[in-house]
Amino acid sequence: MSAETDPVKLMKQQVGYAAAQRVQSGSIVGLGTGSTTAYAIQAIGERLQSGDLKDVKGVPTSFQAIVLARQYGIPLVSLDEIDKIDVAIDGADEVDPQKNLIKGGGAAHTQEKIVDCLADQFIVVVDSGKLVDHLGSTFLLPVEVLPMAVTPVMNAIRKLGGSPELRMGVKKAGPVVTDNGNLVVDVKYDRIDNPKELEQTLNNIPGVLENGIFAGVVDVVLIGEVKDGQPIVRDMEHV
The missing domain is CATH 3.40.50.1360 (Rossmann fold)
Known part of the structure; x- marks a missing residue:
């Protein structure tokens, strides 16, 4: 077709x-x-x-x-x-x-x-x-992270109730690297009830550059x- x-x-x-x-x-x-x-x-x-x-x-x-x-x-x-x-x-x-x-x-x-x-x-x-109907239903939440901070950021996200995993490359060995030279952690939430609050909370974790909530x-x-x-x-x- x-x-x-x-x-x-x-x-x-x-x-x-x-x-x-x-x-x-x-x-x-x-x-x-x-x-x-x-x-x-x-x-x-x-x-x-x-x-x-x-x-x-x-x-x-x-x-x-x-x-x-x-x-x-x-x-x-x-x-x-x-x-x-x-x-x-x-x-x-x-x-x-x-x-x-x-x-x-x-x-x-x-x-x-x-x-x-x-x-x-x-x-x-x-x-x-x-x-x-609510964010997080079908898609993992991407968080861009400085490479040196991946482990502490993932630990902090777990404490906030998310399930993080490092995004790995397709047709590339190792993790995905952003246009900015950083890594991406994809976070599973059962549901995101307050997108604006979560957007700000995640961005306040040291080492997080930006997350994928646009509220x-x-x-x-x-x-x-x-x-x-x-x-x-x-x-x-x-x-």
Whole structure:
């Protein structure tokens, strides 16, 4: 089955394209990480090439975003060069009804959080399988940790009621290393009742750089679904 006929890929593409349509000329755009966001980056690039968009610059959240932006002709700027981000587009691994997120499946959540939280408008693009009643239902919580602190951080997390394990590489011997040169500890919680509180508590453990809870920062959630074999996109506000 090709990408053109695979309904799931088509749906991810349409969600990414719907987010890209919200980008306006003259804006600074935070470029997120992941498969759905990749389609948004592609669509922004296509709008620039066609002349539909002008004078757009991207702020990448990962090596993946840098590579895609270059591939699709989006000029990049660093946070040193700008004083604001107009809109950020990014994916998520879980979204709860209050629009809190778990991110970090791609181990880029630290840079994503810096960029996404700076944006005037933060748009999340997901498929309906990412919607949960409460965070921690389906996905482990990623915590980025300085390598020397992995053991004490894991001990501290256990005392807080989480079950941590070091994320190991696929097609790589040893642990996953982030774009920042750190390690990722994935933590199992039965349920996360107070995301904002847990986000702050984990970040206060010495050696923790950032965790994958994004509480209270999302403005818009665009959800892709396949209904009767057809991809559709809806806004979480209008269920």
